[in-house]
Amino acid sequence: MKTAMVIGAGPAGLMAAGELARAGIKVVVAEAKPSPARKFLMAGKSGLNLTKGEPLEVFLGNYSGSPRIRDITAEFGPEQVADWTRGLGQEVFTGSSGRVFPLVMKASPLLRAWLAELDELGVTLKTRWRWAGWDGDRLIFDTPDGRKFETPDVTILALGGASWARLGSDAAWVPWLAEKSVDIAPFQASNAGLLVNWSTHMERHFGSPIKPARLTAGAHSVRGEFVISQRGLEGSAIYAMSKPVRDGAELCVDLVPDRDVVDVAARLSKSRGKTSLANHLRKQLKLGPAQIALLQEFARPLPQDSQALAAVIKALPIRHDGLRPIDEAISVAGGLRFDDLDGGLMIRTLPGVFACGEMLDWDAPTGGYLLTACFATGRHAGRAAVRFLEG
Incomplete structure (x- = not known):
C-alpha cells in the first residue's frame, strides 16, 4: 500500500487527506498542536463563514496573486463547498449579504463530522x-515519544501562513x-x-460601529461597516482594504454613502x-455621535463652508499607523510562489x-473566500498526489 504524510490538520490538509484516503492510500496527518483545525474553530466562534453565494466570475474576482489560485478555486467553488458541507450532514443557509454559513453557525x-469521515476512511491523525524539516529524504518530527523519522511515498504540506501563531500558523x-531552493514571497x-x-x-x-460607510483606497472601494476599537479600526470593510493600504494608497471613508455630495452640501x-454644528450634522445627515467624533478626529477644524464640509464628509481621510502586526492579522499574503509549483501544486525541486x-502566495478578503480557497487547494493537491502515485 502506498503511503502519504499530510503535515498540518487545517482545512487544506484535511481536504487533501480525504482525497488520498479515498484512493486507497494509507494516510497519516501530522499536527503540531494538541488538536486539529484550531484556526478553523476560532474562525467559527462568531459564525463559520464557509463561502459566498454569488456568481463564480464575481467570486473569483476577489482573489489576487497568480491566476492559478482562481483556476484551482473554480474547481471547488461556492456551490461545491455548500454541497460538501451538506454531505457531512450539516445544512447551510445564505445570509442577506450572500455569505454562506452552517445552519448551526458553529465550526x-x-x-466532528469531517474527522469522523476521515477516520472511517482509515486516516490516522497524529x-x-x-515537523522539523528533513534528514536527507526523511521527514523529521518532534513528538511526545521523541524524534521520529518518516519516509512516505508522497508528502502534502499544509502548514498555514504566518498569522495566529498560537493556533499553529507560525x-x-x-x-x-x-534550504531546498524554493522561492518564498515575504509574508x-x-x-x-x-x-x-x-x-x-x-x-x-x-x-461603536460606523455604518453605513464606503471605504476607498486607490482603485479599491467597498461598502460595509467597521468598528472603532481601542487600538484603531476593525471590521470587514477595513479588512477588505488591506492590500491597497499595504501598497501605500490613502484610505478615505464616505460617511453618507447613500447621498451624493450635492445633496449633502x-x-x-x-x-x-443657534444649533451646534454637531446637532446640525445629526439633524440634516443623520450622523451619529461616533461618526461625528470620527469626523472631528480626522478633519478638525471642520470647514465652515457647506460645500467644503460636504466634500470632507464624503471623503474623510483616515490617518493611521498602518496595519496591525502580522500575527494579529486574519490571514497573510505571500508564501510559496506558484512559479515553483507544477500544475498539481507539487514543488518542482522536491x-x-x-x-x-x-x-501558498495568494490573497483574498474575508467573507468565505479564504476558506473556499483552502478547501480547493487541499483537494487539488490531494488529487494531484494520487495521480503522481498512480503515474
Whole structure:
C-alpha cells in the first residue's frame, strides 16, 4: 500500500487527506498542536463563514496573486463547498449579504463530522507531531515519544501562513524550504485592522460601529461597516482594504454613502441658527455621535463652508499607523510562489512533495473566500498526489 504524510490538520490538509484516503492510500496527518483545525474553530466562534453565494466570475474576482489560485478555486467553488458541507450532514443557509454559513453557525459540529469521515476512511491523525524539516529524504518530527523519522511515498504540506501563531500558523517551515531552493514571497499582513493613535476624546466611542460607510483606497472601494476599537479600526470593510493600504494608497471613508455630495452640501447649507454644528450634522445627515467624533478626529477644524464640509464628509481621510502586526492579522499574503509549483501544486525541486492552503502566495478578503480557497487547494493537491502515485 502506498503511503502519504499530510503535515498540518487545517482545512487544506484535511481536504487533501480525504482525497488520498479515498484512493486507497494509507494516510497519516501530522499536527503540531494538541488538536486539529484550531484556526478553523476560532474562525467559527462568531459564525463559520464557509463561502459566498454569488456568481463564480464575481467570486473569483476577489482573489489576487497568480491566476492559478482562481483556476484551482473554480474547481471547488461556492456551490461545491455548500454541497460538501451538506454531505457531512450539516445544512447551510445564505445570509442577506450572500455569505454562506452552517445552519448551526458553529465550526465544531462540521469538524466532528469531517474527522469522523476521515477516520472511517482509515486516516490516522497524529497530534503534537511537529515537523522539523528533513534528514536527507526523511521527514523529521518532534513528538511526545521523541524524534521520529518518516519516509512516505508522497508528502502534502499544509502548514498555514504566518498569522495566529498560537493556533499553529507560525511559518516555522520557511527556512527548511528555503534550504531546498524554493522561492518564498515575504509574508505580509492581510485582512488586518488599522492602528490609530486616538486622541482622548475618542475613548467613549470604543466599540461603536460606523455604518453605513464606503471605504476607498486607490482603485479599491467597498461598502460595509467597521468598528472603532481601542487600538484603531476593525471590521470587514477595513479588512477588505488591506492590500491597497499595504501598497501605500490613502484610505478615505464616505460617511453618507447613500447621498451624493450635492445633496449633502444642500442639506448643510440650511440655516442652523443657534444649533451646534454637531446637532446640525445629526439633524440634516443623520450622523451619529461616533461618526461625528470620527469626523472631528480626522478633519478638525471642520470647514465652515457647506460645500467644503460636504466634500470632507464624503471623503474623510483616515490617518493611521498602518496595519496591525502580522500575527494579529486574519490571514497573510505571500508564501510559496506558484512559479515553483507544477500544475498539481507539487514543488518542482522536491518530487512527491505538494503544498496547499495559506502557505501558498495568494490573497483574498474575508467573507468565505479564504476558506473556499483552502478547501480547493487541499483537494487539488490531494488529487494531484494520487495521480503522481498512480503515474
